[in-house]
Amino acid sequence: MEKIYKKIPLSRLCFMVVKPYFDILSDKLKSYGIEKTSSILVVIACKKQCTQQDIGTLLNIDKVTMVKLIDLLVRKNYIKKMQNPKDRRENLIVLTKKGREVHQKIEQDIDALNNNSFKRLSKKEKENFYQAIFKIENNLKNIITSQKQTK
Numbered sequence: 161m162e163k164i165y166k167k168i169p170l171s172r173l174c175f176m177v178v179k180p181y182f183d184i185l186s187d188k189l190k191s192y193g194i195e196k197t198s199s200i201l202v203v204i205a206c207k208k209q210c211t212q213q214d215i216g217t218l219l220n221i222d223k224v225t226m227v228k229l230i231d232l233l234v235r236k237n238y239i240k241k242m243q244n245p246k247d248r249r250e251n252l253i254v255l256t257k258k259g260r261e262v263h264q265k266i267e268q269d270i271d272a273l274n275n276n277s278f279k280r281l282s283k284k285e286k287e288n289f290y291q292a293i294f295k296i297e298n299n300l301k302n303i304i305t306s307q308k309q310t311k
Contacts, residue, residue, distance in 0.1 A: 170296070181277065188269045193236060197229050198266050201238060201255065205263045209252045211244070238262055 165173060186195035194201070203215050216226040230253065233239045238259035241251040255263060278286050 181273065185269065185273055188273070189266060192262050192266070194233065194238065194262075197233055198270075200229060200233060201259060201263045201266060202270070204239060204253055204255050205260070205267075209242075209254045211250055212253060215253065233259070 185198070189195045189198050192198075199219055200215055203218055204210060207214065212223075212226050212230055215221070215230075216223060221229070230239070230241070234241065236258075237256055239253055240256050241253060244250040244252050278289075281289070
């Protein structure tokens with residue numbers, strides 16, 4: 161590993177991976193018109209049904225942006241909103257038939273790109289990567305929370 165990598169801010173290192181990854185994935189997903197919203201479909205498919213807030217919290221998307229993205233996916237008939245029978249003030253978000261079909265293709269594209277991205281990594285290294293990302297995310301959230309409490 162390059163020594164210089166340890167001196168570069170973590171945000172830049174992540175961007176060095178995110179930019180080419182996102183460019184490749186966006187190119188694959190362009191035909192669906194949802195390059196920037198594919199993660200939302202993945203979350204909905206995994207959770208079966210969830211609220212906009214659930215998705216926004218998980219993906220760290222603010223409320224205003226979340227509303228716009230959900231509206232886009234509704235217009236494209238990939239998802240639908242249903243009133244939550246347990247709380248009528250809340251909408252549940254579910255995939256439509258078209259959304260489920262597109263999600264399967266998106267998942268295949270993501271799996272293929274992930275496999276190529278992790279090509280020379282062992283199973284253990286991949287597992288460590290996901291664990292490290294999760295821990296880093298939580299560490300950063302804790303820093304933000306403690307900074308807010310001291311203000």
